[in-house]
Amino acid sequence: MNERLAYLxxxxxxxxxxxxxxxxxxxEPFLLPPPDMVADILWNxxxxxxxxxxxxIVEALTGYAVANLIAITLAVSFLYLPWFEALAIxxxxxxxxxxxxxxxxxxxxxxxxxxxPKIIIVVLITFFPILANVTKGLKSADSVLxxxxxxxxxxxxxxFTKVRWPSALPYYIAAHEIAFTxxxxxxxxxxxxxxxxxxxxxxxxxxTQYRADRLWAVTILASALAVGAYLLIKIIEKYLFRWQxxxxx
Numbered sequence: 001m002n003e004r005l006a007y008l009x010x011x012x013x014x015x016x017x018x019x020x021x022x023x024x025x026x027x028e029p030f031l032l033p034p035p036d037m038v039a040d041i042l043w044n045x046x047x048x049x050x051x052x053x054x055x056x057i058v059e060a061l062t063g064y065a066v067a068n069l070i071a072i073t074l075a076v077s078f079l080y081l082p083w084f085e086a087l088a089i090x091x092x093x094x095x096x097x098x099x100x101x102x103x104x105x106x107x108x109x110x111x112x113x114x115x116x117p118k119i120i121i122v123v124l125i126t127f128f129p130i131l132a133n134v135t136k137g138l139k140s141a142d143s144v145l146x147x148x149x150x151x152x153x154x155x156x157x158x159x160f161t162k163v164r165w166p167s168a169l170p171y172y173i174a175a176h177e178i179a180f181t182x183x184x185x186x187x188x189x190x191x192x193x194x195x196x197x198x199x200x201x202x203x204x205x206x207x208t209q210y211r212a213d214r215l216w217a218v219t220i221l222a223s224a225l226a227v228g229a230y231l232l233i234k235i236i237e238k239y240l241f242r243w244q245x246x247x248x249x
Contacts, residue, residue, distance in 0.1 A: 007231075033213040041217040053221055055198040059115055060187040063122025064180065070123065071130035079138045079164070080156075096128045101193065108194045118190035118198075125186035126179040133175035137168025173240065176233045181226045188222055199225075 015035045022032055029037060042049065074092075078085035100121060107117035141164045149159045191200025199222050206215035 030210070030212055033216055037213050038216045038220065041213050042220070045214070045217070049202070049217065049221060052198050052202050053225070056184070056187050056191065056200070056222075057225070059118045059190070059198065060122055060183040062115075063119040063187065064126055064183040066119065067123045067127035067179070067183070068130060071127045072134055074131055075134035075138055075168075076160075078135050085135075092128060092131065095124060100124065100189070104190060104193045113194060113196060118187060118195065121190040122183050122186040125189075126183045129179045129182070130172070130175045133171040134168055137171030138164050140171070141167040169240065173233065173237045176236075177230060180229045180233055184222070184225045184229055 018035050022034060025032065074088065078088070103124065104117065104121055107120055111117050145163045146159065149163055154162075187198065188200040188203070191198035192203055193200070195201040199218050202218045203215060203222075206212075206218060
């Protein structure tokens with residue numbers, strides 16, 4: 001089945017399944033609002049929703065950019081400084097496995113209600129998949145090509161740009177499929193824990209006010225952001241590796 005057709009079927013199926021769920025369960029609208037009620041919220045409160053959505057996007061993209069910078073820097077350092085990798089890996093494992101709720105609580109006490117704690121949470125959630133994939137990709141370079149480049153007396157920069165980084169690029173793109181969508185989720189979770197703006201804040205507000213219609217509207221926006229992030233990465237992947245498709249045809 002064509003990939004575009006599969007996504008189209010999914011988007012069409014969601015409201016149908018939604019209405020069927022209401023009919024089967026018999027839940028009242030204040031518990032499970034119908035699609036038209038949620039659509040009214042999305043339209044009538046679009047200014048507020050878009051404002052908070054933009055806050056979440058800025059936090060997610062900022063944290064994700066910092067995570068990429070840290071992860072790529074560490075991966076390259078691991079390649080040329082093996083002792084540094086042995087020293088740093090235990091720290092990255094510890095950071096990855098410390099509960100983010102605990103880290104978030106510590107950050108909010110130290111830094112207060114500012115965007116910085118939320119950005120740090122996004123960095124902590126997303127940098128490890130990028131680090132692991134780029135590290136593996138850089139080390140997966142063809143040994144024959146590396147020998148040829150050394151035979152030709154190529155510089156380390158030429159070996160990196162022409163052999164090692166192209167070998168790591170598929171791994172790097174694959175990491176984005178997990179980490180980029182994770183940045184959106186991480187920002188929302190951080191806002192849910194402590195924030196006065198953003199989609200996470202709207203979720204908490206809707207829960208405390210028993211506004212199921214707004215809660216579903218925010219959920220749709222958050223899901224749309226995550227799906228959009230994933231599709232964007234797939235488009236970039238197809239563009240970067242279009243030569244593979246051309247070779248197959």
